[in-house]
Amino acid sequence: MKxxxxxxxxxxxxxxxxxxxxxxxxxxxxxxxxxxxxxxPRELTTAEAKSVIDELQRMQVFYVNIGGGEPTVRSxxxxxxxxxxxxxxxxxxxxxxxxxxxxxxxxxAATDYxxxxxxxxxxxxxxxxxxxxxxxxxxxxxxxxxxxxxxFGQPKISVVMTRQNVDQLxxxxxIADKFGAQLxxxxxxxxxxxxxxxxxxxxxAAQQRQLYDWLVARGDGVLTGDSFFHLSAYGEALPGLNLCxxxxxxxxxxxxxxxxxxxxxxxxxxxxxxxxxxxxxxEVWRGSELFAExxxxxxxxxxxxxxxxxxxxxxxxxxxxxxGLPLDGPDPECVRGFGEQALAARGTDTVxxxxxxxxxxxxxxxxxxxxxxxxxxxxxxxxxxxxxxxGLQV
Amino acid sequence: xFDPARPHRCSPQVAVRPEPFGALVYHFGTRxxxxxxTPQLVDVVSGLEQHPDVNAALAAAGVEDGQRPxxxxxxxxxxxxxxxxxxx
Numbered sequence: 313m314k315x316x317x318x319x320x321x322x323x324x325x326x327x328x329x330x331x332x333x334x335x336x337x338x339x340x341x342x343x344x345x346x347x348x349x350x351x352x353p354r355e356l357t358t359a360e361a362k363s364v365i366d367e368l369q370r371m372q373v374f375y376v377n378i379g380g381g382e383p384t385v386r387s388x389x390x391x392x393x394x395x396x397x398x399x400x401x402x403x404x405x406x407x408x409x410x411x412x413x414x415x416x417x418x419x420x421a422a423t424d425y426x427x428x429x430x431x432x433x434x435x436x437x438x439x440x441x442x443x444x445x446x447x448x449x450x451x452x453x454x455x456x457x458x459x460x461x462x463x464f465g466q467p468k469i470s471v472v473m474t475r476q477n478v479d480q481l482x483x484x485x486x487i488a489d490k491f492g493a494q495l496x497x498x499x500x501x502x503x504x505x506x507x508x509x510x511x512x513x514x515x516x517a518a519q520q521r522q523l524y525d526w527l528v529a530r531g532d533g534v535l536t537g538d539s540f541f542h543l544s545a546y547g548e549a550l551p552g553l554n555l556c557x558x559x560x561x562x563x564x565x566x567x568x569x570x571x572x573x574x575x576x577x578x579x580x581x582x583x584x585x586x587x588x589x590x591x592x593x594x595e596v597w598r599g600s601e602l603f604a605e606x607x608x609x610x611x612x613x614x615x616x617x618x619x620x621x622x623x624x625x626x627x628x629x630x631x632x633x634x635x636g637l638p639l640d641g642p643d644p645e646c647v648r649g650f651g652e653q654a655l656a657a658r659g660t661d662t663v664x665x666x667x668x669x670x671x672x673x674x675x676x677x678x679x680x681x682x683x684x685x686x687x688x689x690x691x692x693x694x695x696x697x698x699x700x701x702x703g704l705q706v
Numbered sequence: 707x708f709d710p711a712r713p714h715r716c717s718p719q720v721a722v723r724p725e726p727f728g729a730l731v732y733h734f735g736t737r738x739x740x741x742x743x744t745p746q747l748v749d750v751v752s753g754l755e756q757h758p759d760v761n762a763a764l765a766a767a768g769v770e771d772g773q774r775p776x777x778x779x780x781x782x783x784x785x786x787x788x789x790x791x792x793x794x
Contacts, residue, residue, distance in 0.1 A: 315741055318727035325723065327730070327739070372723040374732040374739070400721070402737060425737070 316553060319561050322607035325371040326597065327561040330575040333361070333389065334381040334567050335671035338410050341433070341444045343472060343513065346566070346578055347504040348381040349673035355567040358388040360588070364565065365392070367593050368401050375402035379575075381567065381671075384411035390419075397425045404429060406470060408448060409455025417458035421465075429468040429496065430455055435483035439476050443513070456491040468535065470496045475512070478519040481526050485534070496535035497523075502634040502644070503576040505672065507664070510635070517652070520645060521546065542627035542643045545620035556629050559584065559606035563597065566669070571596045573606055576630035579667045613640025620648065627651075636664035708785040710760035710778055713793040716751055720789050724748070731789050740789055747780060754790060 336351035337344075356364065368376065376396065383389055384407050396403050404427035412420075412428070420426055430452050434440030437449035459467050469488050471477065477484075481497075488495040502510035515523060524543040527534065527550060538552030553561075558574035565571055569587040572578055584603050585596035597603065615626045626632075627643020635644045636658055642650035716722065719735040728742040729751075742748045749767040750760075757763040760781060769777050784790045 313727070315727060315743055318725075321726065323725050323730070372721060372730075372732075374721065374723075374734075375737070400734070402734075425734075 316555055319553065319557070320555060320607065320609060322560045322603065324598070325373050326563050328377065328557065329368070329373055329563060329565070330377045330379060331364075331565045332379050332381060332567050332575075333383040333392070334386045336385050337380060337382040337408075338385060339382065339408050339445045339448055340673060341448075341505075342509045343433075343443060343474075343500060343504075343506040344672075345501055345504040345506055345576055346381065347667065347670040347672050350671045351381075352568055352671060356569050356587075358391065360569070361388070361392050362395055364569075364587055364593060365396050365399050365401055367587075368396075369399040371594055371597075373401060375404065378403055378405040380406075382408055382410060390416075393423075393426065397423065403427070404468075406431060407455070408444070409452045412455035412458055414458050414462065417455075417462035417464060420459070421462040427468065428459065428464065429470045430493075431470050431472075432484070432487070433472050433474065434477050435480035435487060439480065442476065443472075443474065456487075456493060460491045465492075467491070467493045468496045469493045470498065472500050473497050473515055473523060474500055475515050475519060478515050478523055481523070481530075485530065494533065494535060496537065497539075498537045499539040499628070499631075501576040501628070501630055503630050504578065504667065504670075507634050507666065514645065517645075517647075517649065520647060524550075524647075542624045542631075542645055543647060544623040545647045549623055554623065555625055556610075556627075558582070558629055559600075559603040563603075565593065571600075573602065574630060576628070577633065578669050579633070579665060581633070581665070582630075611640060613638065615640070615642055615650075618642075618648070618650075633665060636662045708782040709792075710764075710781070712760070713758055714754045714760050714763075714785070714790050715793045716754060717788055717791050722748065722752065731784075733788055736788055738787060740784070740787060743780075747777065750777065750781070751784065751790060755793070 332346055334351055334355055335348045337348040340349055383405055393403055402425045406429045409430050420428060432440055432452045433443045434449065440449040471484055485495055500506060500514050520543060524546045528548055536550065540550055541552060541554040544550055544554055558577060562574050563571055564575040565587060566578065571584045571587060571593065573582040573584060584600035587593045610626065612621050612626060615621045627646060629639055631644050632639050635655060637644055637654050642654055644651040644655055719733055721732050723730045728744050729748045731740045731742060742751060746767055746769060750763050753763045753766055757766060764774060764777055781790065
């Protein structure tokens with residue numbers, strides 16, 4: 313059996329664990345996967361977060377992807393970062409850069425075992441701020457400057473690909489090169505507030521092809537979080553697992569300790585348990601019925617007869633779910649166009665699931681920075697563009 | 707250069723996590739993950755320290771002659787990425 317086939321039956325511990333530390337965020341990006349904005353009063357305390365780290369160490373989860381919300385606005389963020397690193401749990405954290413001043417940049421440069429990922433969704437302020445809010449481009453660039461000046465080795469620049477920025481791929485690469493950073497591009501998901509803007513922002517079919525061609529031609533050293541495996545059906549498989557890792561090798565711990573199958577699936581249907589329950593995270597990972605179900609072999613459903621099923625595996629579960637498509641059918645961005653057909657065939661009676669976990673701010677953030685005045689819905693960033701097994705050689 | 711006639715060990719910077727297929731290996735220095743794709747390879751790697759050389763570790767783990775070339779290739783790869791190293 314090939315390794316990837318083993319992965320579909322699940323592992324003793326996750327390989328790619330995303331942990332969102334808070335729903336609080338200084339920004340209000342229109343495509344926020346976790347509908348972040350306001351802190352939740354039930355968020356894990358410092359002591360609880362440390363006991364999760366202890367458990368991850370026992371389970372030999374060697375690194376976590378930390379996000380939010382904006383994780384650095386938690387006052388105990390730096391304490392938790394140090395605690396994780398000193399307990400053999402490496403950290404990559406995603407941030408919009410708001411707290412990365414010169415002093416923090418110097419501190420990070422002196423810490424081993426920490427990766428920093430700055431979110432940037434446009435290679436120009438105009439494109440970025442349209443999605444992430446006024447001033448967010450300048451914040452991200454300043455953080456990158458501070459990290460470069462402090463000598464921090466290779467931060468990542470994480471870009472969610474949209475209809476507005478696919479044409480900027482070369483410019484993103486140039487920005488990454490300029491700051492000694494590594495470019496990481498991920499897929500726009502219709503999750504969280506992303507559902508409100510997906511129709512308008514997800515790349516067109518022609519842009520998907522353009523993106524795929526760019527990855528094949530220039531994607532060496534560009535990370536994708538394995539997020540474009542649905543594009544493998546164009547031909548050459550992209551590096552990565554090319555398998556939905558939800559509940560198998562991937563999961564999400566949200567700020568209140570709820571464990572979801574993946575960072576793009578914050579919805580009760582994909583809720584496996586809570587780290588506060590008896591047995592903690594390990595019991596959820598190893599014992600939850602939902603995860604046991606997700607570790608069954610996929611049947612392929614309507615895609616089974618498609619000659620490309622082996623390469624795309626039917627695509628992303630969350631993308632299907634939050635566009636109201638059946639989970640055993642095509643991905644909404646199926647490169648053969650079956651997803652578009654399925655979207656068009658949705659009846660007026662199709663219920664598009666919506667998460668009831670929503671921490672979007674009801675009013676404009678302080679400082680007069682309201683939601684971006686755009687025609688699209690609303691926003692964010694986050695940590696969880698994490699995808700299964702980024703960059704793994706299997 | 708990987709020499710199976712020399713004494714080896716698992717790198718002290720490496721952690722081995724048992725998994726159904728074998729084990730997942732994490733190197734805290736390079737921060738790279740790799741995979742030991744059979745339980746027998748896990749036995750070989752964890753047994754290196756107890757044997758005078760790699761060949762003895764292979765024999766102790768019961769690796770059949772026909773499988774030896776494949777195991778030696780896998781071990782050479784693990785030596786190249788720092789998972790295993792020569793014992794001082």
